Structures are given as C-alpha cells and as structure tokens.
Amino acid sequence: MLSHPAATIRADLLRWTPADPAQAALRTEYVAFVDAGGDAALDRSGGPEHLTASCFVLTPDLSSVLLCFHRKGQFWVQLGGHIEPGDPDVASAAFREALEESGIADLTPLGRTPLDVDRHALPGAFGSCAVHWDLGFVALAPADAVPVTSHESEDVAWWPVDALPPSVPPGFGRRLAGILTALAALPPTPAVGNSGSL
Structure with missing residues (x-):
C-alpha cells in the first residue's frame, strides 16, 4: 500500500465533482471521515467503520450491469470488497475485486476517480463490519x-x-442511475467505442 494511502484517497475524492448535490454532500463527509481516521479508515481491522471499494461492471453500450449474489448479504450487488495491503490505491482495489469476483480478465477501467459514494450499515452476518463507506x-x-x-x-x-x-x-437502483448519469456526462472515450452512449 502507498506510504500515505489516506492522503491519496482524500485527493481522489476532492478531484471528483459530483453533479448530484446529495453525492457532493456525502463526499464532504467522506473527506472528514478520512481526515479523522487517517490510514485506519481503510483497514477493516481498524474499527467497525471503514472504506471499501466497488466496481460497477457494464457492457460497452451501458445496457447491462454485472452483479453478484452476495453470500453474506443474500442480495444482488455490484462487485467489490475490502482494500487489501497490496492495493496501491482504492481504484486498484475496486478493479482487483472486479477481476477476482467476475473472472473476466479484459476489463477496461473508466478512469481512476470514484463516480459514486455510498455509506451503508451492515447486518450481523458481516461480523465486525458495521458500516461500509x-x-x-x-x-x-x-x-x-x-x-x-x-x-x-x-x-x-x-x-x-x-x-x-x-x-x-x-438504494442500489439510485446508485446505478447516478453512475449512468455521470457516464453520460463524460466525453466519448476509445474504451467505449462508437456505442454513442457516452
């Protein structure tokens, strides 16, 4: 992990400009959480509340999303998980989790800045984890x-x-809708090709 991962995450969050006022307000809370917790904010053993990284895997035309049926949660959700010591940053953690949980080797990341934040409480099946940021x-x-x-x-x-x-x-439908809205506002990229969706 980077020598100062919390500082890297803080910079990533501040580089992102959410269009949704609720996401902008929550991003401010994320920055405060990282500032208060430092590097421990990334570590699942550092307390019941910590950061996690997830990846919304989409088809190039943005018509389909890849979901996993979570064993502990018993729900369909995007791919993702905890940040591990070998991850150089949160984006790398998200893309590693997507590869591990999907088995799809040729994923194309769309940038390294988060496009969504979501803080949620967890049921008892998640053990010592009480809240994921x-x-x-x-x-x-x-x-x-x-x-x-x-x-x-x-x-x-x-x-x-x-x-x-x-x-x-x-709230998952809201999260996905926000992701799709954010993608629609981005300029076309070679990764998307000529789908016309971005």
Missing part, C-alpha cells in the same frame, strides 16, 4: 464476456440496467 468505480467488459462465479458469491450474472433483480440492497 463505499467508493464506486466503473469498468467495461466485452459484450460477450462470460463471468465465472467466485467463492465469495453464490452467483454472478448480467442484468439489464432497466430490469434489475428484486433482491438488490436499498
């Missing part, structure tokens, strides 16, 4: 990519962004 990143997968279920989930599958399964966490 999640940072959401985005990657694209080939349209014909076939995911492989990892040991951390019971299933992994593509879902249309406008027809999500009923068993998603509260």
Whole structure:
C-alpha cells in the first residue's frame, strides 16, 4: 500500500465533482471521515467503520450491469470488497475485486476517480463490519464476456440496467442511475467505442 494511502484517497475524492448535490454532500463527509481516521479508515481491522471499494461492471453500450449474489448479504450487488495491503490505491482495489469476483480478465477501467459514494450499515452476518463507506468505480467488459462465479458469491450474472433483480440492497437502483448519469456526462472515450452512449 502507498506510504500515505489516506492522503491519496482524500485527493481522489476532492478531484471528483459530483453533479448530484446529495453525492457532493456525502463526499464532504467522506473527506472528514478520512481526515479523522487517517490510514485506519481503510483497514477493516481498524474499527467497525471503514472504506471499501466497488466496481460497477457494464457492457460497452451501458445496457447491462454485472452483479453478484452476495453470500453474506443474500442480495444482488455490484462487485467489490475490502482494500487489501497490496492495493496501491482504492481504484486498484475496486478493479482487483472486479477481476477476482467476475473472472473476466479484459476489463477496461473508466478512469481512476470514484463516480459514486455510498455509506451503508451492515447486518450481523458481516461480523465486525458495521458500516461500509463505499467508493464506486466503473469498468467495461466485452459484450460477450462470460463471468465465472467466485467463492465469495453464490452467483454472478448480467442484468439489464432497466430490469434489475428484486433482491438488490436499498438504494442500489439510485446508485446505478447516478453512475449512468455521470457516464453520460463524460466525453466519448476509445474504451467505449462508437456505442454513442457516452
């Protein structure tokens, strides 16, 4: 891990300008949380509340999202998890988790700045973790990519962004809609190709 990971995360958060006022307000709380906790804010053993990294994996035309059925949570959710000591930054943690949980080797990250923040309480099945301060990143997968279920989930599958399964966490639809809105505001990139969606 970087010698001062909290400072790196703080800079990443401040580099991001959310269009949604609620996300902007929550980002301010994230910065305060990192300032108060320092590097311990990344460490799951540092306390019941800590940062996590997740990745919204989408098809190039942004019509489908890859979700895993979380073994502990018993819901469909984006890929992600805890930041590990070998991760150089939060974005790397998100993309590592996406690779590990999907088995898709040729993911294309869309930037290294978070496009979503979400703080949520966790049920008792998550053990000592009481609250996750999640940072959401985005990657694209080939349209014909076939995911492989990892040991951390019971299933992994593509879902249309406008027809999500009923068993998603509260607020997940809002998070995904915010991600899609943020992507629509970005200039076209070679990674997206000529889909016309960005």
